[in-house]
Every structure is written in structure tokens, then in C-alpha cells.
Amino acid sequence: MPITTDLSPRSFWREIRASDDDWNSLDPGIAGSMLVQMHLIRAFEEKVLDLAGQGLVHGPAHSAIGQEGGAAGSAVAMRPGDQVNGSHRAHHQFLAKALGYVVPKGLDPAAPFAAPVRDLSKRTLAEILGLAQGFCKGRGGSMHLRWAASGNLGTNAIVGGGVPMAAGAAWAHKRAGTGDVVYTYFGDGATNIGSVLETMNLAAAWKLPICFFIENNRYAVSTHVEETTAEPRLSSRGLAFGIPAFQVDGMDALSVYLASDAANRIMRAGEGPVIIEADVYRYFHQNGPLPGSAFGYRGKEEEAQWRARDPLEALAREMMERQMLGAETLEGLRAACQSLMAEVAGELVETADGKRRIVPALWPEESFRDFGLRGDLSEFDGARIEELESFAGALEPEAKFIDIVARVMDRRMAQDDRIVVLGEDVHRLKGGTNGATRGLSEKYPDRILGTPISENAFTGIAAGMAADGRVRPVIEFMYPDFMWVAADQVFNQIGKARHMFGGENAMPLVLRTKVAMGTGYGSQHSMDPAGIFATAPGWRIVAPSTPFDYVGLMNAALQCEDPVLVLEHVDLYASTGAAPAEDLDYIIPLGRAKVVRAGRDVTVLSYLSMVEQSRAAAERLGVDAEIIDLRSLDRAGLDWETIEASIRKTGNVLIVEQGAAGTSYGGWLADELQRRVFDWLDQPIRRVHGAEASPSISRVLEAAACARPQDIEAALRSVMADQGRPIAAE
Numbered sequence: 001m002p003i004t005t006d007l008s009p010r011s012f013w014r015e016i017r018a019s020d021d022d023w024n025s026l027d028p029g030i031a032g033s034m035l036v037q038m039h040l041i042r043a044f045e046e047k048v049l050d051l052a053g054q055g056l057v058h059g060p061a062h063s064a065i066g067q068e069g070g071a072a073g074s075a076v077a078m079r080p081g082d083q084v085n086g087s088h089r090a091h092h093q094f095l096a097k098a099l100g101y102v103v104p105k106g107l108d109p110a111a112p113f114a115a116p117v118r119d120l121s122k123r124t125l126a127e128i129l130g131l132a133q134g135f136c137k138g139r140g141g142s143m144h145l146r147w148a149a150s151g152n153l154g155t156n157a158i159v160g161g162g163v164p165m166a167a168g169a170a171w172a173h174k175r176a177g178t179g180d181v182v183y184t185y186f187g188d189g190a191t192n193i194g195s196v197l198e199t200m201n202l203a204a205a206w207k208l209p210i211c212f213f214i215e216n217n218r219y220a221v222s223t224h225v226e227e228t229t230a231e232p233r234l235s236s237r238g239l240a241f242g243i244p245a246f247q248v249d250g251m252d253a254l255s256v257y258l259a260s261d262a263a264n265r266i267m268r269a270g271e272g273p274v275i276i277e278a279d280v281y282r283y284f285h286q287n288g289p290l291p292g293s294a295f296g297y298r299g300k301e302e303e304a305q306w307r308a309r310d311p312l313e314a315l316a317r318e319m320m321e322r323q324m325l326g327a328e329t330l331e332g333l334r335a336a337c338q339s340l341m342a343e344v345a346g347e348l349v350e351t352a353d354g355k356r357r358i359v360p361a362l363w364p365e366e367s368f369r370d371f372g373l374r375g376d377l378s379e380f381d382g383a384r385i386e387e388l389e390s391f392a393g394a395l396e397p398e399a400k401f402i403d404i405v406a407r408v409m410d411r412r413m414a415q416d417d418r419i420v421v422l423g424e425d426v427h428r429l430k431g432g433t434n435g436a437t438r439g440l441s442e443k444y445p446d447r448i449l450g451t452p453i454s455e456n457a458f459t460g461i462a463a464g465m466a467a468d469g470r471v472r473p474v475i476e477f478m479y480p481d482f483m484w485v486a487a488d489q490v491f492n493q494i495g496k497a498r499h500m501f502g503g504e505n506a507m508p509l510v511l512r513t514k515v516a517m518g519t520g521y522g523s524q525h526s527m528d529p530a531g532i533f534a535t536a537p538g539w540r541i542v543a544p545s546t547p548f549d550y551v552g553l554m555n556a557a558l559q560c561e562d563p564v565l566v567l568e569h570v571d572l573y574a575s576t577g578a579a580p581a582e583d584l585d586y587i588i589p590l591g592r593a594k595v596v597r598a599g600r601d602v603t604v605l606s607y608l609s610m611v612e613q614s615r616a617a618a619e620r621l622g623v624d625a626e627i628i629d630l631r632s633l634d635r636a637g638l639d640w641e642t643i644e645a646s647i648r649k650t651g652n653v654l655i656v657e658q659g660a661a662g663t664s665y666g667g668w669l670a671d672e673l674q675r676r677v678f679d680w681l682d683q684p685i686r687r688v689h690g691a692e693a694s695p696s697i698s699r700v701l702e703a704a705a706c707a708r709p710q711d712i713e714a715a716l717r718s719v720m721a722d723q724g725r726p727i728a729a730e
Contacts, residue, residue, distance in 0.1 A: 009239040015247045016262065018254040026254060028324045029106045034076050034253045035319065036107035036333065037099050038068040038312050041092045043337035044121060047345050048091065048128055048142075049289040054356050056349060058130055059141050064092040066283040069311030070215050071096040073256025074183060074276070077264055080104060081180035083151040083169055085162045088143040089215075089282070090155040093185050095124060101150035109325060109333045113340055122344040129348060132364040136502040139364075146501040153182075153467065154501055159220075160186055160193030161488050163212070164457050167199045168464020170210035172471050174270075175446075181209040181267040189220030191234045195488065198457035200273070204241040205452070207272035211263050212243070214277040215250065221286045222297035235277035243273050250278030251309045254318070281306035372503015373537055374636055375561045377590065383559065386586035387594070388548045388578060399579035401572045404547040406431055406438040408554050409474070411584040413444050416472065419558065420465065422449045422458050423476030433478055434514065434573055455486035459511075463494045466509040472558060477513040479521070480529040480567075494563050495538035506561035507538075510554075514568040515608060517658055517706045523694035526702075528659030530607070530633050533565050535668060540590055541633040543567040543607040547579035549631065552588030560590065567633075571609040591632045593639035595646065599626035602652040602719050605643065605669070607633060610656045610707070617712040621727050623720060626650055633665065644677060651682035652719050658707045660690045683722045688715045 045063040052061035064071070067089075075084075075096035086093045099107065102116035127134025128142045135147045146154035153169055156162035166184035173180045190196050191214060203210050214234050218225050225232045238245035244266060246259040256278055263274035283303065285292050292298045319325035350359050413419045421437060427450035431438030441448040451458040455477065462473035477483060483490050490511070497507050515528045533539045540562050544550035550568075557564035580586075597615050601624040604614045611629045618625035626646050632638065647653055653673060655666035670685045688711050695705040717727050 010242040011238055011244040013236060013239055013245045013247070016255060016259045017249065018252060018258055022254060022258060023318050023322065030076055030257065031254075031315070031319050031324055032109050033106040034072045034257065035312070035315050035325070036109050037072040037075065037096050038253065038315065039333050039337045040099065040117070040121070040340075041068045041071065041095050042312060043334075043341045044095060044125070045091060046338075047125065047341040049284065051129070051345065051349065053289045056356060056358060057128060057142070060088070060287045061128070061142055061289075062089040062091075062287055063284050064089050064282060066306065066310070067215055067217060067250065067280040068092055069253040069315070070213070070250040070256055070278040070280050073253040074213060074260040075100050077257050077260035078151075078183070079180070080151070081178055082182065083153050083166075083180070084183045084185065085153040085166045086155045086185040087159060087162065087187060087190060088155065088157045089187065090145060090185060091124070091128070091142070094145045094147070094152050094155060095120070097152055098124075098147060098150040110329050113336065118340060118344065121340060122347065125341075125344055126348055126362070129358060130364075131348060131358065131362040132368075133362065136500070137364060137368065139500055139502055144500050146505070148505065153464075154497070156493075158488055158492050160190035160196040161460075161493060163190070163196045164199045164460020164489060165464035165467065165493060167203050167208055167210050167457070168461040168466070168473075169468045170203065170208040170464075171206065171461060172465055172468040173209055174207070176470060179268045181211060181264060183211045183213050185213045185215060187220065188214065188216045188218060188225045188234055189223075189228075191237060192228060195456045195460060197237070198452070198454040199460065200237065200241045200243060202452060202454060202457050202461065203273040204243050207270065209267035209270075210273045211260070211267065212273060212275045214275065215280050216277055217280050217282045219282070219286075219292065219298070222292070222295060224297075233277070235275050238275040243275050245275035245277065247277045248279070250280035251306075251311045251314060253311055253315050283307060373499045374540065375498070375506065377560070379559055379561050380556070380587065380589060383587050383589075384585065385589055386552060387588070388546070391548070391580065391586075393583040394581040395578050396581045397578050398576040399547045401547050401550065401575050401577065402435050404550050404579050405436045405554075405568070406440070408551045408584050409437065410440060410443065412555065412558050413440065413447065416558070417447070418470060418472045419474060420447045420449060420471055421474045421476065422451055422462050424451055424453055424478055426450055426476050432476065434570070436476065436512070455482050456489055459486040459489040460493060462509055463489055463497070463507070466507050466563070467497065467505065469506065472508050472510075474510045474512060474558070477511065479516055479525040480513040481524050481527050483513070483529055483532070491536050495536050497538070498562070499538060507563050508561050509563040510557045510566055511563065512566045512568065514570055514573075515658070516570045517695055518702065519570055520697055520699065520702060522697040526695040527663060528657065528665070529565070529663070530567060530657070531659070531663045531665035531667065534633055534635065534665055538563060539634055540564045540637055541567065542590065542637075543631060543633055545572065545608055545611045545629050545631075547577045549588060549594075549629075551580060551584055552586055553631065555585070556587040556590050559587065564590075567608060569608040588631070591637040591639055593631055593642045594629045595626060595642065596629050597625065597627040599624040600650055601625055601723070602654055602716070603628060603643070603646040603650045604654045604656055605630055606656040607631065608658070610658050610712075613709055614656045614712055617709055617716060621713055621716055623716050623727070625654075625716065640676065647677045647680050651680060652723070653677070653681065654686045654688065654715055654719055656688040656707065656712055656715070658690060660694055660705070661692045664689050683719070686715050686719055688712050
């Protein structure tokens with residue numbers, strides 16, 4: 001018979017309920033603020049559903065009617081420097097945090113609403129309707145609400161997608177030592193999302209001041225929580241990660257306030273994250289003005305039982321029993337909230353020809369469509385620019401590429417204490433798996449962050465750091481294939497953030513990764529991600545092929561206010577070339593290609609290790625090829641002036657890349673070239689790329705899957721043959 005011992009978790013898990021003593025000692029100002037917030041939110045949400053029912057909300061209307069207690073109870077416990085983010089159902093949280101910002105001294109049920117409350121209501125409703133005066137200028141709508149000044153970091157349409165970003169903001173607070181905290185709100189459905197669980201683990205390991213606030217409304221659209229998890233008490237998730245957790249009745253705003261106050265004391269003391277699970281209930285369906293019973297997944301009796309516990313009525317009843325509130329004041333509050341929402345809606349919507357419509361003048365201009373997809377690069381005004389040919393400083397003629405990678409990062413971290421490096425093993429192995437961070441963990445131990453194998457979480461945390469503005473994160477993906485693990489954060493969050501939230505919020509983040517074709521690491525460690533990133537909005541891409549260029553391009557990436565993918569290649573790491581001996585402070589501008597070999601027969605466009613292979617192939621064959629190192633690969637960064645000038649001269653184009661056909665960079669580049677330079681071409685654009693299959697482990701099959709020197713030579717021969725100048729066989 002084995003000996004068994006019951007084990008105890010490291011953290012507590014407890015229910016918290018307001019007692020009669022808590023009610024009797026409740027500050028009337030706090031009670032009044034919670035009540036006014038809930039009534040304003042209720043009236044706002046009712047107006048949104050009214051407009052949705054009229055067909056005036058383009059897109060979803062995820063109301064939180066019935067869930068106001070969780071938002072108001074937690075927001076009233078916050079201080080101005082605290083921040084929040086949420087998911088697609090977040091009007092109530094957005095408004096609760098913003099109301100605390102615009103009326104910091106609290107709200108009085110008997111007082112008329114001041115202008116800031118009216119303006120907040122109007123701008124929020126305008127955003128939900130997609131109008132130019134909204135907080136995100138109409139781009140965010142119902143699901144993407146951001147007002148950084150008020151502490152609202154941005155809500156999110158990807159279930160659980162914003163949770164890692166909230167942890168990034170929490171990391172910035174911890175480093176700043178402000179004592180401020182972050183609340184990230186999400187529902188029962190998100191508690192089974194990998195990014196949420198990964199972030200809980202990392203936040204606990206790093207003791208981040210973040211509250212994981214679970215609004216358990218029991219339904220993920222129409223699926224009941226007990227259908228999806230064996231433990232429907234979702235605050236139990238904290239036990240696995242050593243996170244203290246509270247379970248609370250979310251229909252009782254005071255109990256939520258007490259739980260939040262307790263959580264804040266833990267977080268502000270530097271003891272790490274907390275979970276609060278608030279049991280709440282949304283009165284309506286996932287989207288729109290009908291109840292869930294109309295869709296058959298829950299019954300009217302269940303809905304009635306929850307409505308009988310309405311959080312607005314519950315708080316008012318307790319206040320009236322303690323003579324904090326009179327019936328007349330309560331009726332006046334309800335009427336004032338409804339009147340306010342009717343007024344602001346009346347300024348956004350009109351009747352024309354007997355039909356209700358958005359006031360036409362309020363729509364954004366179509367010319368605003370792409371504004372802010374990336375920044376304008378004004379951050380580079382006055383920057384010192386260098387090229388190898390004009391560099392006047394001392395040069396090290398045979399500098400090793402990988403040594404330069406570590407040296408330039410060392411220089412930038414010494415100059416800018418905002419820079420933080422995150423990634424797997426970056427703090428170990430004498431500089432990570434390739435030596436790119438050599439010596440940095442010893443010099444900057446608090447800024448070289450070795451992470452768990454949780455790409456989705458640490459990438460999102462870096463995004464939150466960048467959005468905060470006090471940190472410039474550098475992520476290292478050990479291999480680019482791992483971007484698929486973090487695809488939501490890379491593409492849905494980081495790449496879209498600036499544009500989605502109105503075009504003005506910066507996202508200064510660098511993602512380093514290496515192309516490892518030829519190393520025998522197989523199908524899941526060998527891709528070239530340039531083609532994927534080039535077709536994803538928001539990203540800038542640089543691909544240095546020499547040590548000197550690496551310095552200038554990395555410096556530019558670290559100065560840029562947009563997210564930048566810095567591509568490296570393992571074939572280049574061991575290579576040598578000219579690099580500055582001491583001066584590591586210049587930039588090479590984003591969007592500047594380089595002619596590395598002049599010629600008149602054909603323009604060869606390439607990047608990374610294929611630049612030198614293309615040059616060598618042309619010289620072996622005696623082809624007068626003009627070789628252009630693209631260096632910047634994103635749509636906004638292509639140097640069309642240099643490319644077009646070359647094609648006007650040569651009349652022929654060959655695009656050379658190493659990677660697979662399916663994720664090819666050259667495919668979209670050739671398409672763009674056809675439209676831009678068709679009249680100057682003497683023959684179709686030629687391309688060199690790898691096979692359809694990903695590289696295999698076998699040395700023979702791996703070589704066959706990648707573009708090789710003989711493929712470049714074959715393409716050059718074909719180009720010359722079609723010019724009527726075939727190259728003699730060797």
C-alpha cells in the first residue's frame with residue numbers, strides 16, 4: 001500500500017462576501033459612485049442595443065447588461081495610474097475606468113452630470129457607431145476601445161488575446177516602481193485559452209502586478225461553462241500557478257469592491273498577480289438585443305432568476321436601507337442617465353425621409369483608410385546616416401557577423417535603459433543559442449529576460465511593454481517558425497495595434513529571428529518568414545547581409561516607433577566583413593536599398609545570404625548583373641527609386657530568395673513589379689526560390705528544398721538566353 005500525502009497549493013483560494021458590517025461602514029461616496037456608474041453603463045448599453053435594433057450599429061453589439069457590478073466594483077477600487085484592458089464585451093469596463101478618470105472625486109447620484117461625463121458617453125457611442133469623433137476615430141467600433149489617458153489600454157476582439165499585453169503593461173509598472181496595477185478582464189470562455197494560461201504562469205513567475213479578472217457569465221456564446229471544463233469554478237486556475245484567487249458574487253458590487261481592494265493590496269505590495277472570479281450574468285445574447293432564451297440555449301426561468309438579483313437594484317436597496325439614498329433620487333438618477341444617452345445619440349443619429357440614419361457628416365473620410373498603418377518615420381529626423389563607402393571612422397576589416405549582433409545590442413542597451421530583451425535562453429548559454437546576446441545578461445541582468453517556452457505569452461507581454469511607452473522590447477524567436485505559435489500576438493495584436501486604435505499610438509518593438517536553412521533542423525525550424533510578414537499589415541522588415549549594415553539597420557529598428565522584424569541568417573553568423581571598430585551609433589534608413597554590384601544586363605533583387613550568392617554566380621558566369629540588396633522588405637520600405645532606376649537601365653529582373661515557394665517573398669514582389677515596371681521589361685520577371693516542400697532533415701533533401709547557387713546560375717543563363725545572348729556551356 002503506497003504512502004500518500006495530501007499536498008497544499010502555495011496560494012490561497014477563497015470566497016469573499018460583504019458582511020452587514022461592511023455595508024454599515026461603507027463610505028457613501030464609494031457607494032454613490034458605484035451606483036451612478038452602473039446606471040450610466042446600463043443606460044448606455046440600452047441605447048446601444050436600441051440603435052443595434054434599428055440597424056444603426058455596423059457590426060456586433062456585445063452588451064454587458066447585468067454585468068455592471070463587476071466593472072463598477074473593481075473600477076472604484078482603482079487609482080488614477082492603474083490601467084485596464086478587456087475583451088470584446090467591455091463597454092462597461094471601459095466606461096467604469098473612464099468615469100473614474102473624468103470625475104476623479106466620485107459621482108453623486110443627486111448631482112447633474114458634468115460636461116466630461118457627457119463627452120465620454122458621446123465619444124464612446126460614436127466609436128461603437130464607427131464615427132470619426134470616436135476614441136479610435138471609428139476604426140475600433142464596439143470591440144476595440146482605447147483611451148490611454150484614462151487608463152484604458154485597449155479592448156480586444158480575440159478571446160484572451162489582450163491578456164498578455166496587460167501583463168506587459170504590468171511589467172512596466174513593476175519596473176517603474178509606481179505601485180500601479182493592471183486589471184485584465186475576460187470571460188469564462190477565455191480561461192481555456194493558451195495565451196491566458198501562459199500569461200498567468202509568466203506573471204506569477206515574474207511577480208507582476210496584474211489582476212486576472214474573470215467575468216464568469218456561464219456562457220461562451222451559447223456553450224455552458226460546465227460543457228467545457230471539469231472545474232467550472234474558474235478561479236481555481238490560480239492554484240496551479242501559485243496565484244492567490246478570490247471568488248465573488250459579481251451581482252454584489254460591494255463584494256467585488258472588497259475583493260478588488262484586497263487584490264490591490266497584494267499587488268501593490270509586490271507580491272505578484274491575483275485572480276478575481278466574479279459570477280455575473282449577461283441578460284442578452286452574445287450579440288444584439290434579444291435574450292439568450294430566444295436562441296434556445298437557456299431558459300426564461302433561468303434568466304428571470306438572475307434578473308431578480310440585478311446588481312443595480314441590489315446596491316440601491318442596501319443604500320436605501322442605510323439612508324444613503326432616497327427613492328426620488330434613485331428615480332431621478334435613472335431618468336437622468338436615460339436622458340443623457342438619448343441626447344448624445346440624438347446628436348449622432350437623425351431621421352431622413354422617414355428613416356433613421358447616422359448623420360452623414362460624422363463618418364470618417366475614406367482618405368483616412370490607411371492613415372497610421374505605420375508611422376511617418378519622423379523619429380529619424382536629424383539622425384546620422386552612414387554607408388560603408390562613406391564611413392570615416394575606424395573599421396575592423398574582418399569582423400565576425402554574430403559578434404557585431406551582440407556588440408550593437410550592448411551599445412544600445414548602455415545608451416538606452418528602456419531596451420529590454422526577451423526570449424528563450426537569451427540569458428544563458430553564453431549569449432543564447434547563437435551568441436547574439438553574449439555578455440548582456442551579466443551587464444543588464446534585469447533587462448535580459450529569459451522566458452518560458454511560451455511564445456504567445458512573452459510576445460504579447462513585449463507588445464504590452466511597447467504600447468506602454470516606457471519600454472522598448474526586443475523579442476528573440478529562436479527560429480522564425482515559432483511565429484505560428486505566437487501568430488495572434490504577432491499579427492492580430494502587434495501588427496494591427498496602431499491602425500486599429502486610430503493610428504496614433506506607437507508600437508516600438510523589435511522581433512529578431514534567424515533563417516536556419518541548411519542547418520539540418522528540418523521542416524519546423526527552417527523557414528524564411530519574409531513573405532508572411534510582407535503580406536501582414538503594420539510590420540516593417542529589415543534584412544542585413546553584412547556586419548556594417550547590421551549595425552545601421554538594427555539601430556534604425558531600435559529607434560523606430562513601429563514594430564520591426566529583423567531577419568538574420570545562420571550562414572551569415574560565421575561570416576566576416578568590414579564593421580566599425582568603435583562607432584556603433586549611425587543608422588541606415590529604413591527603405592534604402594543598396595546596389596552592391598553595378599551592371600547593365602539584368603537587375604537581381606535579393607536579401608540576406610542570397611545577395612553574396614547572386615553576386616558570386618554572376619561573376620562566375622561573366623554576366624553584367626546589377627545586384628541590389630533590398631535591405632528593407634516591407635511594402636512601405638521598398639526602395640522603388642533604386643529598383644526602378646536599375647530596371648530602366650537593364651530591362652530585366654531576377655528575384656532571388658532561398659525559401660519555399662509557398663511562403664515566398666518574391667511572389668508578391670513580382671506582382672507589384674509587373675504593375676510598376678511592365679513597360680520597361682524586355683522579358684517576364686524571373687524568380688529563384690526553394691521548392692514547395694519545407695526543408696527536411698536529410699542533408700540531400702534539405703539541399704534540394706532550398707534555392708542553391710546552381711539555381712541562380714540557371715536563372716541567369718535563362719535571362720541571357722532570352723536576350724539572344726546565351727552563355728556558353730562550361
